[in-house]
Amino acid sequence: MNIVKAVLLLSLLASAATAWAEKIGVSMAYFDQNFLTIIRQSIDKEAKARGLDVQFEDARGDVGRQTDQVQSFISAGVDAIIVDPVDSASTPQLTRLAQQAHIPLVYVNRTPGDKTLPPGVVFVGSDERESGTLQMEALARLANYKGNVAIMIGNLSDAGALQRTRDVEQVVAKYPGMKVVQKQPANYARNEGMDLMMNWLGNGEAIDIVAANNDEMAIGAAMALAKSSKKVLVGGIDATPDGLKALAQNKIQVTVFQDAIGQGKAAVAVAQKMIKGEKVDSHVWIPFELVTKENMQQYVEKSR
Structure with a gap:
């Protein structure tokens, strides 16, 4: 050939x-x-x-x-x-x-x-029933089971975001010293998480813990908090590379690996x-x- x-x-x-x-x-x-x-x-x-x-x-x-x-x-x-x-x-x-x-x-x-x-x-x-539960139980321990909780929802059309939010609410309901005081969507986006946190801070909301449905919103919340003197525990979900970096820098306190x-x-x-x-x-x-x-x-x- x-x-x-x-x-x-x-x-x-x-x-x-x-x-x-x-x-x-x-x-x-x-x-x-x-x-x-x-x-x-x-x-x-x-x-x-x-x-x-x-x-x-x-x-x-x-x-x-x-x-x-x-x-x-x-x-x-x-x-x-x-x-x-x-x-x-x-x-x-x-x-x-x-x-x-x-x-x-x-x-x-x-x-x-x-x-x-x-x-x-x-x-x-x-299984989304695990995600928000792991996140909020860890945040509750860090807060000694006391404080006001704000939830950043991914988006209202996502069953996963709604389940993560229910998880957080169910954990908070277990502890008499804790309550959910805010719950709004930020569409899984860092910039929207930052804007929402700035709105809460600007309105004088008494918030001790932010439970975000994902790391991006948690990072956005941390960016807003960095511009204020208020100390707030922040948790994300997904353990993305950016989320892990924010955790290492103590900008957020917990995340959940997906x-x-x-x-x-x-x-x-x-x-x-x-x-x-x-x-x-x-x-x-x-x-x-x-x-x-x-x-x-x-x-x-x-x-x-």
Whole structure:
């Protein structure tokens, strides 16, 4: 075989391998949120390691755009779909679309709003009943079980944010010396968390503890507090690299590790199993873990 024929054969084999690669369409609620970026990068890395062809789309917080993206994946004949939902309430429609097309669907991170998940549809994420509970119990201990609590809610359309908020309220209700005095959304955003904290400070609110539904809002609250002389305990959730940095600098006092890398890897693994027709549980849980200054170094390693 001469060199030209050998090169041509290798080229044809490479093309065939690409054509045969299983394809996964991934719709992310946002490309520009820190935690979701880690999940997206983990999905990409795991897909490549498994020889899968993956296509990412940014829904930019728009339910209609995400629905269109799922429909486009179906039209393109992907082998599986991974969705980080924009809105928990929108998932039943996405579930129906995937079911009608007989394409495996994996929801990742944000809890789907479906009452039950049918065969061929799986949720990979963490049980939100643990997140706010771990966070608020740790903050309560630091405050000697006394003080006024303000809650920063992620957003009101996210079932996870609402559950984290309920967790905090249930913990506070256990202790007679504590009460919730403020509860407002800041949409998981650092700048909105800072603005909300500045509003509370400007209004003279008596706040001893801020329990934020994620690290970004907690960091925003800490930035606002840095401009005042008021001492307030601040807790976040997710243990993102920025959150861990804020914890190390004592800008926030606790966070809760949600394994973004683990969620991304598991979503790809589950999708591939379903493509192969293997049986998978409807919910694949990745546990939350409390992070403090004492144990944070192990989570710095995990978040890389």
